[in-house]
Amino acid sequence: MTLAFSIFFLVFVAELIQWIGQSVLLELAYAVYLRLFYSSKITQQRNLKNEILTAKAELLLTSSQDQFAKWAKLRRRVDKGLAELEKLNGELGSARSGFSLKFNSMIWILTNGTQFVVGWWYRKSAVFYLPPGWFGPVTWFLSFPFAPAGSVSCGAWQIACRRVIKVGERVVKNLTSPSLVEKDAAVKAKEQ
Structure with a gap:
């Protein structure tokens, strides 16, 4: 009867994953993955966003005609911050796509792959x-x-x-x- 229970368990896990949703599980696992392996990048991204927002707010309060030097300096700082943020977002995006591919492959192997192997083996x-x-x-x-x-x-x-x-x-x-x-x-x- 262990074969019957094993097959039932495999099917149950596959249906549970389907019921919860693979995308929901991906988001949860990716959040954990980011906290474990990319916490410094996430902190850097958050700080960079805050710096850009404060610089933009200061830029909006500065007159481009009356205080051109200050305005140009703030503008360069905002542009540099946006370029760094775009680069950082690209790195995190490539990490996400790699993680997504690995996670989806793992889920497929754990659900459909094992069911196929058990069915073929027995x-x-x-x-x-x-x-x-x-x-x-x-x-x-x-x-x-x-x-x-x-x-x-x-x-x-x-x-x-x-x-x-x-x-x-x-x-x-x-x-x-x-x-x-x-x-x-x-x-x-x-x-x-």
Whole structure:
């Protein structure tokens, strides 16, 4: 039965990642990655933005005709800061794209890749055997493609687990979200 639970766990993790959203997980993991490996760059970026904003505010208060030397100096400082910020943003952007590629590859390997490998490795193994005569001719389909007759194959078990998890997800969503009748009643109560 450990094979059945292992396959169920793999399918559950894949569906959980899909339910949460890969982009949400990417954003969370990237935030942690930045704090661990690029904290100095992030601090430098934040300080540079603050310097640029204060210089721009000072530039707006300075008259370009009356105080040209001061205005030109502030303008050069703002331009230099924007160039440095653009360079820093480029470095962080390339770090993000590299991290995104690695993270998405890791997620694919952990979900779809492991399911494929487990299905291929145990392709001739039975996850469990069915009692004789319970499902009639459907038992051939459940053992498809290589599992022994009268058993459930890894592929069929993965499909069944995925379907049960999807139904469970739908039930939980329906139980946790307010029904349309409750929403209509709330809207009418607000209108009165």
